[in-house]
Each structure stands twice: as structure tokens, then as C-alpha cells.
Amino acid sequence: MRTTVGIIGAGPAGLLLARLLHNAGIDSVVLESRDRSYVEHRQRAGILEQGTVDVLREAGAAERMDREGLRHDGIELRFDRQRHRVDFPGLTGGRSVTVYAQTEVCKDLIALQFKEGGPLLFEAEALAVEGAGSDRPRIRFRHEGREDVLECEYVVGCDGFWGVAREAFPESLSRVFERTYPYAWLGILADVAPSHDELVYARHDRGFALLSMRSPSVSRLYLQVPADTDAEDWTDEAIWDELERRLETDDDWRLARGPITQKSVTPMRSYVHEPMRHGRLFLAGDAAHIVPPTGAKGLNLAVGDVVTFARALLHERDTGSPELLDAYSATCLRRIWQAERFSYDMTSMLHPGPGDSPFDARLQLARLGRIASSRAAETDLAEAYTGFPLDA
Numbered sequence: 001m002r003t004t005v006g007i008i009g010a011g012p013a014g015l016l017l018a019r020l021l022h023n024a025g026i027d028s029v030v031l032e033s034r035d036r037s038y039v040e041h042r043q044r045a046g047i048l049e050q051g052t053v054d055v056l057r058e059a060g061a062a063e064r065m066d067r068e069g070l071r072h073d074g075i076e077l078r079f080d081r082q083r084h085r086v087d088f089p090g091l092t093g094g095r096s097v098t099v100y101a102q103t104e105v106c107k108d109l110i111a112l113q114f115k116e117g118g119p120l121l122f123e124a125e126a127l128a129v130e131g132a133g134s135d136r137p138r139i140r141f142r143h144e145g146r147e148d149v150l151e152c153e154y155v156v157g158c159d160g161f162w163g164v165a166r167e168a169f170p171e172s173l174s175r176v177f178e179r180t181y182p183y184a185w186l187g188i189l190a191d192v193a194p195s196h197d198e199l200v201y202a203r204h205d206r207g208f209a210l211l212s213m214r215s216p217s218v219s220r221l222y223l224q225v226p227a228d229t230d231a232e233d234w235t236d237e238a239i240w241d242e243l244e245r246r247l248e249t250d251d252d253w254r255l256a257r258g259p260i261t262q263k264s265v266t267p268m269r270s271y272v273h274e275p276m277r278h279g280r281l282f283l284a285g286d287a288a289h290i291v292p293p294t295g296a297k298g299l300n301l302a303v304g305d306v307v308t309f310a311r312a313l314l315h316e317r318d319t320g321s322p323e324l325l326d327a328y329s330a331t332c333l334r335r336i337w338q339a340e341r342f343s344y345d346m347t348s349m350l351h352p353g354p355g356d357s358p359f360d361a362r363l364q365l366a367r368l369g370r371i372a373s374s375r376a377a378e379t380d381l382a383e384a385y386t387g388f389p390l391d392a
């Protein structure tokens with residue numbers, strides 16, 4: 001088998017890249033180790049930055065998102081039993097975000113790929129990338145019980161944090177920057193209308209809580225829990241009781257309960273692999289970087305990476321100049337480190353850590369109080385939340 005761009009992984013990064021290349025007349029093959037149903041049903045985040053929405057529209061992949069996505073013009077910060085709303089358009093010159101689940105983005109892109117795109121092979125596991133430093137990189141993979149080789153001009157590793165593409169970087173080239181957190185998120189999906197029309201990020205001495213949603217009738221909520229928590233140790237009633245305590249306010253706001261249809265624990269990690277390119281092998285999305293979910297940046301960073309790669313490849317095709325491909329890693333990393341910083345700031349401001357002192361708790365409240373009382377501090381949050389420009 002032979003193609004121009006070999007893509008490993010059919011998460012949002014790999015699927016969107018295949019779509020962007022198809023639209024530009026460049027062929028690709030996507031190899032995905034899991035089956036279609038698994039990819040279409042795993043629960044992930046659901047906040048699309050304005051720039052991500054624009055990219056999906058330009059790619060012709062936004063028909064259902066435009067119908068079913070919910071435009072959100074702000075978030076609420078909750079602390080000390082008080083509420084503070086951050087108004088995005090007013091602070092950023094009109095920007096907002098859209099609530100539309102990552103699984104839905106993947107379903108839409110898979111359907112388009114099968115309708116009009118190039119090959120997308122499920123249950124095709126990449127085993128290794130070979131010859132990354134040469135003109136003819138190859139992906140060795142296993143599909144339907146047989147080993148095969150995909151010969152490429154470029155390979156893009158969109159294979160997530162646990163993928164194999166990163167392993168093809170020489171040890172002497174790779175640098176890893178990493179931080180783990182002593183807590184995780186217990187997330188639930190519940191068949192109940194969201195108790196607020198915007199997302200609520202709550203800091204409480206008992207831990208962080210987040211109220212989010214998937215649709216006007218489905219709520220998505222999270223609780224900060226110790227890192228080694230087993231979701232099955234939490235009964236539905238205990239989850240609702242704890243959410244209620246942490247989200248409680250002094251006014252008449254109430255949390256509505258409903259049947260919990262899914263629960264799982266998400267670990268928290270910050271991770272960056274530098275550089276993101278070795279020869280003709282490029283990394284994109286979670287394969288190169290992870291952020292803790294508090295800033296809702298994971299999916300949006302993946303989109304930024306593949307847009308940057310697709311533009312760079314087109315630039316080379318149209319002008320013969322590899323300058324943008326050569327700049328790929330540095331271009332992506334500038335934006336990634338801003339998102340790493342923001343995600344870390346949001347996480348450390350809202351989560352009381354197990355070893356924190358009363359001084360630490362007061363500092364978190366002071367940081368929140370600063371956002372609630374200074375337009376400059378609030379603008380900083382709103383700009384970061386709605387998204388840094390792609391070529392910043």
C-alpha cells in the first residue's frame with residue numbers, strides 16, 4: 001500500500017486531518033486500532049472554541065454541529081457560595097464557544113470520510129513507524145490478522161497519548177515536560193436537563209465541581225476525587241449529594257437530579273513532547289501533548305495542530321517551499337504552551353490539593369476574587385477560554 005500522507009489514529013486529530021487533505025486534493029490513509037463503534041462512543045470533552053467551529057465549517061463538516069451545537073456566551077465561576085459570570089463576547093470582541101461533544105465531531109467526520117474521503121481502516125493497528133528520517137517513511141501495521149506496510153511521503157502520528165508514533169523519535173532528540181496531579185475527575189452523564197444554561201466551574205474546600213452538558217436534556221458533571229479513585233466506589237446518591245454540596249450557593253439555585261447513565265474517572269496530567277517533528281514524521285494532538293481538562297483545551301489543540309500541518313503541506317505543494325513544514329513544531333508549540341499555562345492556572349486555582357495549607361486556600365480565593373473584580377483579569381481568562389489565534 002502507498003499514499004501521500006499516512007495518518008495513525010482516527011480521533012479528532014486524524015479524522016479532521018484526513019478531511020482537510022481530501023478537500024485540498026491530497027490523498028491519505030487513516031489507520032485506527034479500535035473498531036468504529038468504540039471510537040464513536042467513548043466519552044470525551046465537548047467545548048469547541050470559536051476557531052475550531054470555524055475550521056469545521058470551512059471543512060464542510062459542520063452541518064449537524066450548526067443544528068445541534070449550543071452556543072455559549074459565558075461561564076460561571078462559583079466560590080464562597082457566590083456566583084460570578086464571565087461574559088465572553090463582551091470581553092473578547094464577540095467570541096464565544098460551542099457545546100458539541102467530541103464523539104459527535106468524530107461521528108460526523110467518519111461519516112464524511114466513508115462518503116467521499118480516502119481509506120479509513122478500523123481495527124488496523126500501527127506497530128511502528130520506520131524510516132522517519134528518510135524520504136520514504138513507512139508504517140508497519142496489522143489488519144485482519146495480517147501484517148502489512150503503508151509507504152508514505154509523510155506520516156502524521158495522531159495516535160493519542162498511548163500511541164506508537166512518538167517512539168520513532170530518537171531518544172537524543174526527544175524532550176519531555178510533564179506534571180501529574182494528585183487528583184482526578186469523576187465524570188457522569190445524566191438524563192436530566194442542565195441546572196444552569198452555562199457551564200459552572202466551582203471551587204469548594206471539599207474539592208472542585210463542574211456542571212456541563214451535552215444537550216438540553218443531558219447533563220455532564222464532574223467531581224474532583226483522589227487520583228486512585230474507582231468510579232464504582234461512588235453510588236449515584238453519593239455523587240449527587242457531593243455535587244450539591246460543592247455547587248451550593250446563597251441564593252435559590254438548585255441542582256436537579258436524574259438517572260446517571262455513565263460514570264468514569266479521568267486522570268489529570270500536563271505533558272509536552274518536543275519537538276513535534278522528526279524528518280517526515282509529525283506528531284499532532286494528544287500524541288504530542290496533554291492538558292488537564294479544566295481549560296477544555298485538548299480537542300482544540302488537536303485541531304490547531306492538524307490545521308497547521310495541512311496548511312504547511314499545501315504551501316509546499318503550491319510554492320515548492322518547505323518553510324512552513326520546517327516551522328511546524330515551533331508554530332504549534334507556541335500555542336500549545338499558552339494552553340498548557342492556561343490549563344494549569346485554571347486547574348491550580350480551582351482544585352484544593354491534598355497537602356494544601358489554609359494559606360493555599362486563601363490564595364485560590366484571592367485569584368478568583370481578582371477575576372471577579374478586575375476587567376483585565378477577567379479578559380485574560382475569556383481570551384484564553386475562547387481560544388488563542390491559530391498562528392499566534
Ligand code: APR
Nearest residue numbers: 009011012013032033125126159160163285286298299302
Ligand atoms: N495504531 C492505530 N491507531 C492507534 C494506535 C496505533 N498503534 N494507538 C492509538 N491509536 C488510536 C486510538 O485508538 C485513538 O482512536 O489513535 C486515536 C487517538 O485519538 P485521541 O486519543 O482522541 O487523540 P486526538 O485525536 O489527538 O484528540 C485529542 O482527544 O483525548 C482527547 O482530550 C483529548 O480532546 C482531546 C482529543
Ligand code: PHB
Nearest residue numbers: 045046212293294295296
Ligand atoms: C465537558 O463537558 O466534558 C467538559 C466541559 C468543560 C471542561 C471539561 C469538560 O473544562
